[in-house]
Amino acid sequence: MFTVVIIAVVVIAAGTLLFIGRTRPPGGGRRGLQRRFGPEYQQSVDRHDGDVKAAERELSDRVKRHLSLHERTLPPEVRAHYAAQWADCQEQFVDSPHKAVTEADALLTRLAEDRGYPDGDQFDEQLAALSVRHAHYVDGYRSLHTAARGQSGTEEMREAMIEARPLFEALVTDQSAGSHRRRPQSPDHRGHTPWAQSRRHAKGTGTR
Numbered sequence: 001m002f003t004v005v006i007i008a009v010v011v012i013a014a015g016t017l018l019f020i021g022r023t024r025p026p027g028g029g030r031r032g033l034q035r036r037f038g039p040e041y042q043q044s045v046d047r048h049d050g051d052v053k054a055a056e057r058e059l060s061d062r063v064k065r066h067l068s069l070h071e072r073t074l075p076p077e078v079r080a081h082y083a084a085q086w087a088d089c090q091e092q093f094v095d096s097p098h099k100a101v102t103e104a105d106a107l108l109t110r111l112a113e114d115r116g117y118p119d120g121d122q123f124d125e126q127l128a129a130l131s132v133r134h135a136h137y138v139d140g141y142r143s144l145h146t147a148a149r150g151q152s153g154t155e156e157m158r159e160a161m162i163e164a165r166p167l168f169e170a171l172v173t174d175q176s177a178g179s180h181r182r183r184p185q186s187p188d189h190r191g192h193t194p195w196a197q198s199r200r201h202a203k204g205t206g207t208r
Helices: 001-023 029-035 041-049 052-067 077-091 097-114 123-133 138-149 154-172 194-205
Strands: none
Touching: 029 041, 029 052, 041 052, 041 138, 052 123, 077 097, 077 154, 077 194, 097 123, 097 138, 097 154, 123 138, 138 154
């Protein structure tokens, strides 16, 4: 009888653990969400005025909705075209900072769409989807989008361009998720790196 009770307890415990494992979203739990979202985890907590549970519900919902999204691969010529356009945005920053930021924001929006992310007309949804795979970069995109639509000063716009570039590079080079420690270089159609070419503008733009 005692043995039967022990077996019953073990079976019930195993069933409970299995149920929890199936109902918990991928990357769920505080540690899982912190690992997946990195700095975006704290950004979410801050946006929810310190309400950790509300922030975690939001992030878990992002995972549920967008984890199955398949990133499309860009042909080399398309990647080169995007890289050249971004370099142009950097170069025109000296003469027209707001125009450069606005065009860079639109460019990043189109690039995300081409990679298979939601329509850029729904910025919050596109950003949420991007954050599931590129969480370490999306706040830069958020800053760029804000600068393009606000009354930011030149220095703020310069910083927004710098902060948004890693996401652009990750998307244009098909950088895999989780490789945020590497800073990819995107070649232009001549086989050069537009970031290196633009260093002569560093004093004026800061996008080096």
